[in-house]
Amino acid sequence: MTDDVRKRSAKIEAIAECWPMITALLGGTSAMRQAGKTYLPQWPNEDDRVYESRLKTATLFPAFSRTVEVLSGKPFSRPITPGKDVPPEILAMFDDIDLQGTNLHSFTANVFEEGIGFGLGGILVDYPVAQDVKTLAEEKELGIRPYFVRIDADNLLDYKSKRINGRETLTHLRFLEHVSDPNPTSEFSDKVIEQVRVLDIGMWRIFQQREQPVGGEKKWVEVDRGVLNIDKIPFVPIYGNKLGFMLSSPPLSELAFMNVEHWQSKSDQQTILHVARVPILFGRMLGDAPITVGASNAILSNDEKADLKYVEHSGLAIAAGRTDLQDLKDAMLQIGAELLVVKPGRTTVAQTMAEDESGTCALQRMVGDLQDSVNQAIQYLADWVKIKQGGHISIFRDFGAATLAEASADLLQEMNISGSLSDETFFREVQRRGLISSEVKWEDEKERIAKQPPKPGATQLSA
Template identity: 40%
Template structure:
C-alpha cells in the first residue's frame, strides 16, 4: 500500500480503460492522432514513416462528441429553474456559481456534458480562507463566499468511504501563480478533502516526493462533494452510457483511415515495364540503366517489351464507402437509444396503464438526477451560511424522440401539402423543433401571409 498522495486506486485505473477512448474522441482529430497506435494500429510490416504519414492524414468524424453535445443541448433546451424554496442569498450566488463569472445554468452545461461522456463527473463546494474573517457578516463584507468547483473524472486519484459516505477524496489540479513581474506559471498539486479539513500537496525538492503545501479546517462535518452518474456501476465508479457508440466511432476512425489510404494509392497509377531484364557486366554487377518518363523524354524498350500504367479497379473503394455509411447508421442508432424509453419485459395490464404516462427515456432520467445533484450543491452552500434548506432545481429539457428537424420536418411538410395536416399545426411543430422562433404567433403570421399576395408563379 503506497503512502504517496498520488497513488491511484485500481477502480480508477479500471475506468481509465474507457477514458483512453472517450477523451480523444471528445477532443477531436489532433487528440486522436496523438493517441497513435492505441487507436490506429499499424499495418503488418508498415514502415514508421509510412504510418506517420497515414496518421497525419487521418481525420475524425466527431460522432461521439456531437452526440454528447446534442444530448446536452436537449437537457438545456430551456434554462434550468431554481425553485421558489431556494434562499435569496443562494439564488444570488447562483448568478456566479463558480466565483469566476459563470451562472449556474452555463456552468452546469459542462458538468452534465462531462458526466454524459465519461459516465460520471464530480463537483464540490469550496470556501475561500481569508485571515481576519470570522463571522458571516465579515464574510459578506469581504466578499468571501462558498462556490462550486468542477472536478473531471480523470483528475480523481482515489477515495475512502464508510457506509456509502465519503470520508476522503484525492484529486489532481493545476493552479496558475504569478511568476516574476509579468509572467505566470502552472503548478500541479494534489488536494485532499476530509470531513472538516483539507490539505494541498506539492512536489518537494526531492524527486518523486510530495509535501504538504497548505492545509486548513472547514466548518462542515462532511465533505461537500457531489458525484453525477450517467452509467453508475458502484460507489464512485461508472461506465460511459455511450461506450458502444465510442467503439463504433473508433472503428469509423480506423476504417476512414483505410479508405483514405486506398484512395491515395489508387490515385497514383503505377508505371510498369514488361519484358525488360536487368543487364550485368562480366563480374556479375548490374549495369546502370537510364529510364526517363515525361514530356520530351524518350525511353527505349527491347524487342517485345511493353510499358503501361497499372491502375486499381476501384471495387475496394466502393466496398469501403458502403462500410463507412453502415457505420454512420449504426452510430446514429447507438446515440438515439438515450431518447428511447426503457421498457420492462413483463408488465400486467394495470401496470402498463399506470406507467404509460410515466415512462422516461434514459436521457430524461439523467436530467432529473442531475437536478438533484445541483440541489445538493446548493444545500452545501446553504450549510456554509446556516440558511437551512437549500431548495430545489428543475430541469426543463426536450426529450422527444422525434425532435430531429432533418428527419421529421420533410414528412410533416409532405403531410401538409397533401392536406393531411393543417398549416397551423405545421407552424407549431416547426416552433417546437426550434426552426421558427417562439416570438411569432400563428394568427399574426397568417395575417402577414394573406397580405403578401399570391406566391411567385401562381398568377
C-alpha cells in the first residue's frame, strides 16, 4: 500500500518542464484562458475585474499547434509501406492495430504528433488477459491477439533500465491510464477513474485509489496482478529531439515559448487598441452648468481660459506593437521551418553508402528514429504470438528543403491547403521570401489563375 506509485519520478520531472505549457498551447484559446495568470500575468495594480475582462477577450494565434500538425503530417503524406519480410499473421493486424479500428498508418501518425509536440511518447504492445484459454490455437480461434496502445508523455511516471546483452533495456515502467468504472446502480452513468499500471520483466500490477475502511481516507492500493508471457517489457519510446534512451526534449520548445510571448503581447495590443479607440473628453473652466455633448449642441463659456477637447492616443505604441507581433510570427515560422532545412554532414548509413545523396534535415532524422521504434513494436507483436521475425516497414522521408526560405514557404503552403492561411497572404509571404518576383502583383496573378485551366493533382490558388 503506497501513494508513491502515483508520483512522477525525478527522471520524468526533469524532461517534463515544458509539458504543461505545451498542453495549454495545443488546447487552444480556451485552455490558455483556463491557465489564467500562469501564461497571462496580471499587471501590477491591475484591478481584478479589468484583468478578468482582458483574459476573457484574449485569443491565441495557434502557431505551435499548426506547426506540430504540419510537420508531423509530412511523413504521412504517403502510406506506410510494409516490407516483404512482414509475415501474413502480422500484416493482418495492420488494418486494426489498436483493436479500436485504427490502422497502422493513422496510429503511427498520431503517436508521432505526440513526439513532435512533447518530445516523448510511446507504444505499448499489450495483450488481452485471456481467461481459461490455454493454447495459442484457442486464442487464435477466439480472435485474441496483441495490439498497440498509445502512451502519452504526460502519463509517464517512471522507468528503470539496464544494459542487457549490450543493449539498453527497460526493466521497469510505470504509467497512468484511465479506465471506465461501471456504476452498479445505473447502466447509463459510468465514471472514468485513474489507475497506475506497473510493468516489470515477467509481471504486471494495477494500482487504484480505494477508500479505507477506517477513517475513509483514500489510498493507492494494488488491485490486480498477473504474469507477462514475454521476457521483456513490450514498450517502445517515440522520440522528438532524442538525447538518449528514454531521454528527449520537445523539438519545438522555443516555438512554444515564443507562442506564449505572442499570446501576452497580443493581449497588450488588444488593450491598447481598446484604449486608443475610446477618446477622452477633457474640459477646463467650463463652469458648473450641465454639459450636453452632441452634434446639435454647443458649449459656451465666458472664461478666456476655458477649453474643451478630446484627448486621443498618438498611435505610435500601436504601430510598435503591430511590428512586434509580426516579428514574433516570422520568428515562430522560422523555428518550424528550420526542422525541414537539410544540413550537410548529418547523414544516415544509406547516405554514407551513396555519397551523391544530400544530408538530412532534423525532421527526417526524427522519422528515422520513429521507423526504428515502430519496427521494434512490430517485433513485439511477433514475440507475443511466437513468430521469430515481425518484419519491417518504411515511412516516407523524401522531404526537406535546401534553404530556410524554401522550408518556410513549404510550411505556408501546408497552412494554405488546410485553410488556415488565405491565398493572398500565402502569395505575399512567398513573395516576401524572394521566391516570387516583387514585380508580380497579386491582383494580376489572381486573374491569370482564373483564366488558366486546372492542372490535375496540382494545388491551385482560388480566384
